[in-house]
Amino acid sequence: MNLFSTFRVAILALLLNKMRSFLTVLGIIIGVGSVIAMVAIGEGAKAEVQRAFDKMGTNLLVIRSGSAQTSGVRGGAGSQPTLLWTDVDAIRKETLYVTKVSPSLRQNVQILGEGKNWTTSAEGTTPEYFEIRNWTFQYGGPFNEQDVTTKAKVAVLGGTVVDNLFGNAADAVGSTVRLNNVPFEVIGVLSRKGQAATGQDADDVVMVPAGTFAAKVQGGLRQYLGGSIYVGAATPEDTRKAQAEITTLLRARHKLRDDEPDDFTVSSLAEAASARQEGTETMTRLLAGIALVSLLVGGIGIMNIMLVSVTERTREIGLRMAIGARPGDILIQFVIEAVVLASVGGLLGVGLGFGVATYLSSEFGWATKIDPQIVALALGSSALVGVGFGLYPAHKASRLDPIQALRYE
Amino acid sequence: MTEPILEATDLVKTYTMEDVEVRALRGVSLAVRPGEFVSIMGTSGSGKSTMMNILGCLDRPTSGSYKLAGKEVSKLGRGDLATVRNKVLGFVFQSFNLLARTSAQENVELPMVYAGVPAGERHERAIASLEKVGLGKRLDHTPAQLSGGQQQRVAIARAIVNRPKVILADEPTGNLDSRTSIEIMALFQELGRSGITIVLVTHEPDIAEFTSRVVMMRDGKVLSDVTQNPTDARAALANYKEGDA
Numbered sequence: 161m162n163l164f165s166t167f168r169v170a171i172l173a174l175l176l177n178k179m180r181s182f183l184t185v186l187g188i189i190i191g192v193g194s195v196i197a198m199v200a201i202g203e204g205a206k207a208e209v210q211r212a213f214d215k216m217g218t219n220l221l222v223i224r225s226g227s228a229q230t231s232g233v234r235g236g237a238g239s240q241p242t243l244l245w246t247d248v249d250a251i252r253k254e255t256l257y258v259t260k261v262s263p264s265l266r267q268n269v270q271i272l273g274e275g276k277n278w279t280t281s282a283e284g285t286t287p288e289y290f291e292i293r294n295w296t297f298q299y300g301g302p303f304n305e306q307d308v309t310t311k312a313k314v315a316v317l318g319g320t321v322v323d324n325l326f327g328n329a330a331d332a333v334g335s336t337v338r339l340n341n342v343p344f345e346v347i348g349v350l351s352r353k354g355q356a357a358t359g360q361d362a363d364d365v366v367m368v369p370a371g372t373f374a375a376k377v378q379g380g381l382r383q384y385l386g387g388s389i390y391v392g393a394a395t396p397e398d399t400r401k402a403q404a405e406i407t408t409l410l411r412a413r414h415k416l417r418d419d420e421p422d423d424f425t426v427s428s429l430a431e432a433a434s435a436r437q438e439g440t441e442t443m444t445r446l447l448a449g450i451a452l453v454s455l456l457v458g459g460i461g462i463m464n465i466m467l468v469s470v471t472e473r474t475r476e477i478g479l480r481m482a483i484g485a486r487p488g489d490i491l492i493q494f495v496i497e498a499v500v501l502a503s504v505g506g507l508l509g510v511g512l513g514f515g516v517a518t519y520l521s522s523e524f525g526w527a528t529k530i531d532p533q534i535v536a537l538a539l540g541s542s543a544l545v546g547v548g549f550g551l552y553p554a555h556k557a558s559r560l561d562p563i564q565a566l567r568y569e
Numbered sequence: 570m571t572e573p574i575l576e577a578t579d580l581v582k583t584y585t586m587e588d589v590e591v592r593a594l595r596g597v598s599l600a601v602r603p604g605e606f607v608s609i610m611g612t613s614g615s616g617k618s619t620m621m622n623i624l625g626c627l628d629r630p631t632s633g634s635y636k637l638a639g640k641e642v643s644k645l646g647r648g649d650l651a652t653v654r655n656k657v658l659g660f661v662f663q664s665f666n667l668l669a670r671t672s673a674q675e676n677v678e679l680p681m682v683y684a685g686v687p688a689g690e691r692h693e694r695a696i697a698s699l700e701k702v703g704l705g706k707r708l709d710h711t712p713a714q715l716s717g718g719q720q721q722r723v724a725i726a727r728a729i730v731n732r733p734k735v736i737l738a739d740e741p742t743g744n745l746d747s748r749t750s751i752e753i754m755a756l757f758q759e760l761g762r763s764g765i766t767i768v769l770v771t772h773e774p775d776i777a778e779f780t781s782r783v784v785m786m787r788d789g790k791v792l793s794d795v796t797q798n799p800t801d802a803r804a805a806l807a808n809y810k811e812g813d814a
């Protein structure tokens with residue numbers, strides 16, 4: 161008996177009992193459907209996180225004061241400054257893989273503009289910082305190196321700050337704002353980034369030259385740099401090499417003995433990004449588990465209905481055997497029937513998953529992404545479930561005695 | 570004399586059910602030559618069906634030998650027996666055993682599906698076979714749309730479509746009225762004239778009249794084995810009056 165006729169017979173047999181076939185595969189439909197939909201959402205979220213990190217700049221290293229190991233005791237990295245202003249220059253000049261360096265001093269400030277009041281995060285930095293962190297400008301532009309050395313009182317505002325101080329963003333450039341009562345001239349408005357990967361509002365910020373920040377906002381730290389240093393490299397590979405370079409350089413500059421721990425930490429955003437991705441990996445594995453269970457349950461349903469079908473069609477099996485079907489022919493017929501049943505369930509499930517994902521992305525604006533590999537995997541495992549759970553009923557059918565089977569009422 | 574197409578020697582069949590041994594066949598020998606039309610008669614429980622199952626390669630004897638077309642088949646396995654049934658034998662059952670909700674043509678094609686006949690040839694041969702039994706206009710009808718006699722004709726078309734050497738029929742007229750029974754016997758006689766060997770089981774003497782040889786069984790043994798001049802079923806039909814039987 162050739163395979164085409166076998167498939168035809170299987171499909172016809174299933175069509176004779178459309179409702180029953182449908183109910184049988186409902187488990188597989190729902191299982192596969194929910195997995196496809198949830199993976200689509202998971203993959204979408206993953207891509208979203210990746211985009212957020214890309215916006216922050218991926219080939220990025222952050223150097224903070226304080227050792228990672230003792231940070232618990234000391235109350236967090238950066239609590240006691242160990243980084244020096246001269247470290248910034250040293251990193252720029254004495255490393256191979258670092259392309260950009262910039263300090264970042266942060267402190268919460270009161271900002272006043274057009275009579276309105278807002279609490280935000282002030283950041284003292286240098287012009288390179290805008291490149292390292294992929295900041296672009298909606299209006300105006302960045303401050304320059306000269307502004308840093310002359311401690312110019314100029315500021316760049318983030319979108320959220322502008323929203324809270326000005327009715328019209330275009331009016332901001334050229335106006336004066338007060339940071340902790342010191343007047344600054346607004347020279348630029350940053351393009352919006354939205355929510356950062358860390359969950360904070362990246363646009364709730366005001367940036368001023370590092371020199372100005374040290375003198376007018378922070379003060380009193382002398383040679384120490386009261387913040388972190390951001391470093392950019394060309395590629396992810398270079399970023400890893402730069403991390404090692406910087407560690408060696410700073411240990412030497414801070415005159416640490418071999419047995420002393422680092423008094424700074426060099427962390428990469430790529431690491432943070434991959435930590436976030438690991439979270440989604442765990443979710444994906446959980447989904448795979450749910451998929452497995454639902455396929456198992458669906459498979460048991462298929463086995464059950466196939467056993468019923470074998471019993472109902474005992475006479476048919478007897479007849480087929482009498483006119484020349486070998487046990488193998490009967491076995492294949494019922495296995496294929498189970499495979500067709502499970503695959504149709506898988507196919508409908510993929511359709512359902514597609515539908516749900518499309519609905520969620522259009523209705524709630526959730527990012528969803530359907531991976532063809534997952535679809536293939538879902539269909540493949542559905543078919544496999546058909547083989548696995550169809551085998552026992554099919555074997556039972558193939559072992560029937562033709563005489564008994566023909567006499568069955 | 571030609572070689573027998575069926576040659577059963579000393580067939581014994583014993584069923585064991587919960588310590589009780591039922592001896593359905595106690596040493597039956599039967600030789601049938603090509604082209605013979607044999608009826609097996611006997612009371613209920615005399616072993617007719619058991620005999621037919623063995624002759625039909627659906628069952629194996631407990632002991633004894635059975636040669637089909639010169640080949641010993643009593644020791645073959647399930648798969649090989651299936652092939653023998655497919656290539657050498659054709660079956661007609663009392664209850665027709667057609668696949669429900671399946672057209673006459675597809676029912677007739679079924680044995681060829683297992684013989685690996687390509688689809689085009691399958692269609693042609695099924696149609697030819699149905700025309701032979703007078704159902705050339707009923708190809709698309711399902712069993713539910715056919716009378717009992719027509720269903721049995723479809724079953725006969727299915728039995729001959731693989732060009733078997735022997736047709737085995739266990740009470741083929743058991744579910745039919747007497748006129749239709751004679752029609753079916755006329756069809757069997759026609760097939761017999763074309764050279765097919767036919768063995769059928771019946772408990773009606775009227776039916777056995779149409780065959781050329783009557784084997785009488787009792788208690789798992791052959792009681793008598795008589796060759797006779799068969800009544801012509803076609804002539805009987807011409808003379809048939811309602812209420813005659």
Ligand SMILES: Nc1ncnc2c1ncn2[C@@H]1O[C@H](COP(=O)(O)OP(=O)(O)O)[C@@H](O)[C@H]1O
Pocket residue numbers: 584585586591592593611612613614615616617618619620
């Ligand atoms: N599968 C079986 N198991 C046990 N006993 C059986 C079986 N088939 C037939 N028999 C017994 O064998 C004897 C002959 O049966 P069977 O060949 O069907 O007779 P017939 O067809 O002439 O009525 C009966 O006594 C019957 O009960």
Ligand SMILES: [Mg+2]
Pocket residue numbers: 617618619
């Ligand atoms: Mg019987």
